[in-house]
Amino acid sequence: MNWYGVRAIYRFEMARWGRTFGQSIVAPVISTSLYFVVFGAAIGSRITEVDGVSYGAFIVPGLIMLMLLTESISNASFGIYFPRYAGAIYELLSAPISSFEATIGYVGAAATKSIIIGLIILVTSNLFVDVTIMHPYWMIAFLFLTAITFSLFGFILGIWADNWEKLGVVPTLIVTPLTFLGGSFYSISMLPEFWQKVTLFNPVVYLISGFRWSFYENADVPVGLSLGITAGFLVACLVVIGWIFRTGYRLRA
Amino acid sequence: MSNGDPVIRIENLCKIYAGDFEALKDVSLDIMEGEIFALLGPNGAGKSTLINIVCGIVNKTSGRVLVNGYDNVEDFRQARTQIGLVPQELLTETFESVSSTTAFSRGLFGKSPDADHIEKVLRSLHLWDKRDNVILTLSGGMKRRVLIAKALAHEPKILFLDEPTAGVDVELRQDMWEIVRELRASGVTVILTTHYIEEAEQMADRIGVINHGEIILVEEKAKLMRELGKKQLFLELDDALEAIPETLLSYHLQFGASHSELIYDYDTRAEHTGITSLLGDLSLAGIRFHDVKTRQSSLEEIFVGLVKRQE
Incomplete structure (x- = not known):
């Protein structure tokens, strides 16, 4: 294993993030606060409880998941897309580092950043509502699994995209809407029966449901299914990345 | 001059790009240890494709490349560790500092951090005073030096210079030539492509000429000039x-x-x-x-x- 290579990529990516650390931290804190003002104070005053949990506390796992997905995807996709855009990717391709090691470096850094932001949102949420975590180990497990999985997805996106527009289109037009429609701010049991069935085709439902279960033991779908679908998506991303590096898709001519 | 052993052996290398463009046609070439080898050829002749295949940036269609006996695909770690590449374009992360990007390159190539070596490299390239500068703020010539520093950060035995003095002023070009001579003196094998034939004339021990994806001549420079x-x-x-x-x-x-x-x-x-x-x-x-x-x-x-x- 080229651990020095992995460390170099990881530290390089974290340093890039560190240069805009204030912005990286302040933005999610402000966003979270705004969500609590809008959803917690305005809407929450009309919906007092969902599944026995105050509405303000109910939306916390969904908020964390929303930030986790978007930050994981954007950090990982930018991390690999920017050297491709700048042409500096030649160095990675000519280095004695395997695809697995390079992926650990880039995805590890992206996942670390999004986990830190997820934890910051959790702490910020505690300033507005009382957050209970019934299964802290499972909460951590879901946090890590989701961050790693969607960082892998972002990594694929960063390799697939050949312009800035494509880089932004998937998070903006697909992931964010799926997260909003995946039960971030409501329980799917609140939907009409037909839409409950339609919603089950949204993979983000399983992520949010499993994560929320670790907080309040409330779940829209069985926890095992949440875990299985997340793990399945992770394996699928790994297979795609393996194929990308084996064939050199969008990397090697 | 050459010590007699090939550090790079290229055997029957072919490259066909999408669209059936044949960039390299059955290229075979030995690069000898310790020499400065200049690869000359017109635009589109296949110089960069050849370099990029040896360095692992482009996939070959067929053939084999050995770096000190290691296959550059099967034993890519051993092969690539020995190679440094200075690309033709000024390709680097523009928002990094000179020292951090050089240290990054060393780590990427599997070498433990060594502040003394990084300092030595930066000093030799007159970059030490600029070590904390962001690359974006440097001149074109300085950026090219940074690329050389990055390529030397992991102490390669073989250095590829793809058009090293393209777009640099005369003074800097002379400096580059001096750097290349010093590298050769320290035992590094240097392979350079260039449009400035004067550059090859000044520095190379051997000359290879490539055209339409074929090596049409490999000869010692002095002999070549004497004979042709x-x-x-x-x-x-x-x-x-x-x-x-x-x-x-x-x-x-x-x-x-x-x-x-x-x-x-x-x-x-x-x-x-x-x-x-x-x-x-x-x-x-x-x-x-x-x-x-x-x-x-x-x-x-x-x-x-x-x-x-x-x-």
Whole structure:
């Protein structure tokens, strides 16, 4: 294993993030606060409880998941897309580092950043509502699994995209809407029966449901299914990345 | 000069890009340890494709590349660790500092952090004072030095320089040549591609010429210039001639810039250059001259001649 290579990529990516650390931290804190003002104070005053949990506390796992997905995807996709855009990717391709090691470096850094932001949102949420975590180990497990999985997805996106527009289109037009429609701010049991069935085709439902279960033991779908679908998506991303590096898709001519 | 062992062995290398463009056609080449090898060729000849395949940036279609005996695909770690690459374009992360990007390159190539070595490299390239500068703020010449520093950060045994002095001023070009000579003196094998044939003429031990994806010649520079270079004798006449006298037609003389300059092509390897008899016949014909000079054709002329001959 080229651990020095992995460390170099990881530290390089974290340093890039560190240069805009204030912005990286302040933005999610402000966003979270705004969500609590809008959803917690305005809407929450009309919906007092969902599944026995105050509405303000109910939306916390969904908020964390929303930030986790978007930050994981954007950090990982930018991390690999920017050297491709700048042409500096030649160095990675000519280095004695395997695809697995390079992926650990880039995805590890992206996942670390999004986990830190997820934890910051959790702490910020505690300033507005009382957050209970019934299964802290499972909460951590879901946090890590989701961050790693969607960082892998972002990594694929960063390799697939050949312009800035494509880089932004998937998070903006697909992931964010799926997260909003995946039960971030409501329980799917609140939907009409037909839409409950339609919603089950949204993979983000399983992520949010499993994560929320670790907080309040409330779940829209069985926890095992949440875990299985997340793990399945992770394996699928790994297979795609393996194929990308084996064939050199969008990397090697 | 070469120590005799190939550090890079390229065997029957072929590359066909999408669209069936054949960039390399059965290329075989040995690069010897410790030499400066210049790869010359017109645009699109296959120089960068060849370098990029050896360095692992482009996939080959068929053939084999060995780096000190290691296959560059099967044993990519051992092969790539030994190679440093300075690309043609100024490709780097623009928002990084000089020292951080150089240290990054060392780590990426699997070497433990070594602040002393990074300092040594940056000092040798006159970058030490700029170590905390963001690359974006540097001049083009300085950016090129940064690329060289990155390539040297992991102490490679083989250095590829793809057009190292493209777009740099004359002073910096001289500096680059000095850096390359120092690298060779320290035991690094240097392979460079260049459009400046003067660069190859100044520095290379051996020259390879590639055209249309084929290596058309590999030769020691001195031998190449001796064998393919022609010499010319220039005679400045006292009086201009209207035409070359019939008694001198066998010498195939040409007029130079004016009819008061005669040019005679000769072969230094021939048993008789014909110079003595020419001077005698000029005297017999009553043609007097007041200045004589000789000139050997440049590598550029040899290169152009080779490429034209192939086409």
